Amino acid sequence: MLKDINVGRYYPASSPLHRADARTKIIVSVLFAIMVFAFDTPAAMLLLGIFCIAGIAIAHIPFGYALKGLKPLRWFILFTIIVNLLFTDGATLWQWQLLRITDRGMLNAVITAYRLVLFVTGTSVLTLTTPPIALTDGIARLMRPLRRIGVPTDDIAMMISVTLRFIPDFADDAEKIMKAQRARGGSLSEKGLIGRIRAVIPVTVPLFASAIRRSGDLALAMDSRCYGKGTRRPRNKSVFSKIDATVFAVTGALAIFLLIFQIMH
Amino acid sequence: MIQITGLCRRYGGRYVLKNIDLKIKAGSFVAIVGANGSGKSTLAAHLNALLKPEEGSVIVDGMDTRDADRLFDIRERVGMVMQNPDHQAVASIVEDDTAFAPENLGFDETETQSRVDRALDAVGITHLRQRPISTLSGGQKQLAAIAGIFAMCPQYMICDESTSMLDPTSRRRVLSCVKQLNKNLGLTVIWITHYMDEAAQADRVIVLDNGRIAADDTPSQVFNNSELLDRCALELPPCAALAAELKKEGININALPLTAEECANMIATLTEAAQ
Numbered sequence: 001m002l003k004d005i006n007v008g009r010y011y012p013a014s015s016p017l018h019r020a021d022a023r024t025k026i027i028v029s030v031l032f033a034i035m036v037f038a039f040d041t042p043a044a045m046l047l048l049g050i051f052c053i054a055g056i057a058i059a060h061i062p063f064g065y066a067l068k069g070l071k072p073l074r075w076f077i078l079f080t081i082i083v084n085l086l087f088t089d090g091a092t093l094w095q096w097q098l099l100r101i102t103d104r105g106m107l108n109a110v111i112t113a114y115r116l117v118l119f120v121t122g123t124s125v126l127t128l129t130t131p132p133i134a135l136t137d138g139i140a141r142l143m144r145p146l147r148r149i150g151v152p153t154d155d156i157a158m159m160i161s162v163t164l165r166f167i168p169d170f171a172d173d174a175e176k177i178m179k180a181q182r183a184r185g186g187s188l189s190e191k192g193l194i195g196r197i198r199a200v201i202p203v204t205v206p207l208f209a210s211a212i213r214r215s216g217d218l219a220l221a222m223d224s225r226c227y228g229k230g231t232r233r234p235r236n237k238s239v240f241s242k243i244d245a246t247v248f249a250v251t252g253a254l255a256i257f258l259l260i261f262q263i264m265h
Numbered sequence: 266m267i268q269i270t271g272l273c274r275r276y277g278g279r280y281v282l283k284n285i286d287l288k289i290k291a292g293s294f295v296a297i298v299g300a301n302g303s304g305k306s307t308l309a310a311h312l313n314a315l316l317k318p319e320e321g322s323v324i325v326d327g328m329d330t331r332d333a334d335r336l337f338d339i340r341e342r343v344g345m346v347m348q349n350p351d352h353q354a355v356a357s358i359v360e361d362d363t364a365f366a367p368e369n370l371g372f373d374e375t376e377t378q379s380r381v382d383r384a385l386d387a388v389g390i391t392h393l394r395q396r397p398i399s400t401l402s403g404g405q406k407q408l409a410a411i412a413g414i415f416a417m418c419p420q421y422m423i424c425d426e427s428t429s430m431l432d433p434t435s436r437r438r439v440l441s442c443v444k445q446l447n448k449n450l451g452l453t454v455i456w457i458t459h460y461m462d463e464a465a466q467a468d469r470v471i472v473l474d475n476g477r478i479a480a481d482d483t484p485s486q487v488f489n490n491s492e493l494l495d496r497c498a499l500e501l502p503p504c505a506a507l508a509a510e511l512k513k514e515g516i517n518i519n520a521l522p523l524t525a526e527e528c529a530n531m532i533a534t535l536t537e538a539a540q
Contacts, residue, residue: 010357010358010397012358012395012396012397131356131357131358131361132355132356132357132361133355133356133357133358133361133364133365134361162355165355165356165357168399169351213352214351214352217347217349217352217353218352218353218355220310220315220345220347221345221347221352221353221354221355221410222355222365223315223340224313224315224340224344224345224414225340225344225355225365225366225369225413225414225417226337226340226341226366226369226370226417227355227365227369228369229337229369229370229371231369231370231371232368232369232371233368233371233372233373233374233377234368235364235368235374235377235378
């Protein structure tokens with residue numbers, strides 16, 4: 001299940017979105033995330049869904065692959081659906097003792113689940129189409145103005161990039177540890193809170209140990225390759241192209257349209 | 266040349282390196298062997314200034330590793346490939362990862378690209394340049410790590426048990442690649458290993474035992490010293506082990522063969538003598 005995590009995985013392909021500047025994709029992803037949570041009309045939701053699907057299609061990412069990232073979040077999504085369904089006020093549609101489903105609860109549950117799906121799938125397009133080094137470069141260049149007030153922007157960008165790059169590896173490690181614990185008769189599905197905590201410890205402790213070892217090795221590898229010399233000049237200094245202009249124009253138009261639509265309704 | 270004088274290092278009050286005196290000449294292929302905990306990796310980390318000497322000194326081509334101003338010059342000159350092929354890549358694409366060091370060194374795009382091309386070509390993985398590192402085999406990942414170091418154009422390359430997590434075919438391929446870099450391009454190789462058949466292919470073998478140098482000699486001298494091997498818990502390379510068994514059976518063998526070629530020659534000589 002954990003190996004299905006898409007965040008941080010790069011999907012190599014030759015698509016316009018892969019060629020777009022990392023800065024464009026970062027800004028558009030942030031804008032997309034804001035739009036997903038700011039606009040709540042059905043029309044806005046529909047348009048954002050179409051926008052997300054179009055992005056995946058243009059990036060030449062198989063839909064199955066893009067949606068795979070949702071699998072580890074299915075219980076969280078289910079939880080938010082249940083909470084919204086049962087604890088939102090409105091006109092009662094069904095009631096059994098203290099449990100009550102309302103019309104607004106139904107709507108909220110659907111919208112929240114839909115938003116989470118859109119948010120995860122849409123933002124994973126950023127990492128699926130951008131190699132970590134390009135992502136680092138993009139973040140560093142976007143944060144460059146902060147250098148003037150002494151913020152170590154390059155280091156922060158490298159930390160973000162390395163974190164994203166290692167999420168799938170940690171997921172793989174967790175998967176291996178869980179299999180190893182199961183192979184030795186360990187149960188990961190104990191009942192009760194204490195039981196569950198007890199079941200999780202044999203996974204989290206080796207996972208932490210593995211993460212510390214891995215990050216120690218990576219730090220040594222980076223030191224060995226002269227990271228921190230202060231003269232870093234990344235290759236492929238991407239420049240804004242027609243693709244970036246198009247992506248900005250489409251996203252901007254969508255944002256303005258949805259804003260006006262939201263104000264009018 | 267790397268010159269180590271009186272190097273000492275302690276962990277928790279216990280010496281892991283004690284009074285190490287060593288000279289490594291440019292262009293040589295030096296193997297460092299020893300049991301776990303003998304100090305091999307600690308010694309390696311001193312060679313490119315990942316660790317600073319507590320006592321003694323490490324001088325790399327005239328630069329003292331304690332001199333903070335020369336830190337990056339030393340690391341540029343002495344590259345290090347580590348054990349785990351999954352823990353070294355910074356980027357996710359082979360070419361991007363190879364470019365990481367030249368980018369850190371501040372070369373312009375043309376120079377960085379030229380170094381990347383040269384490194385990938387020298388290591389023989391040009392065809393993998395656009396591949397995600399996660400899709401490579403262990404051996405290919407280790408070759409990519411070597412390319413990442415070689416792109417700095419180092420004078421010395423430390424391989425710290427770089428074949429220990431690989432299958433036999435990948436192991437041979439990685440060793441063969443490093444030997445080619447040593448032979449054709451004059452790269453000095455410091456090869457740390459637990460595999461004696463790999464150590465037997467070096468120009469010189471240094472045996473570490475409890476943080477001290479137990480032997481520093483040619484492979485032939487080291488592997489014909491059974492008392493040394495027993496004391497340091499080392500085994501013979503497979504070919505030498507075969508010859509040692511034959512010797513026990515009373516067959517007259519003067520020097521143990523260390524490579525398959527030497528072993529074949531020995532068997533041919535013995536067969537001729539028997540006829």
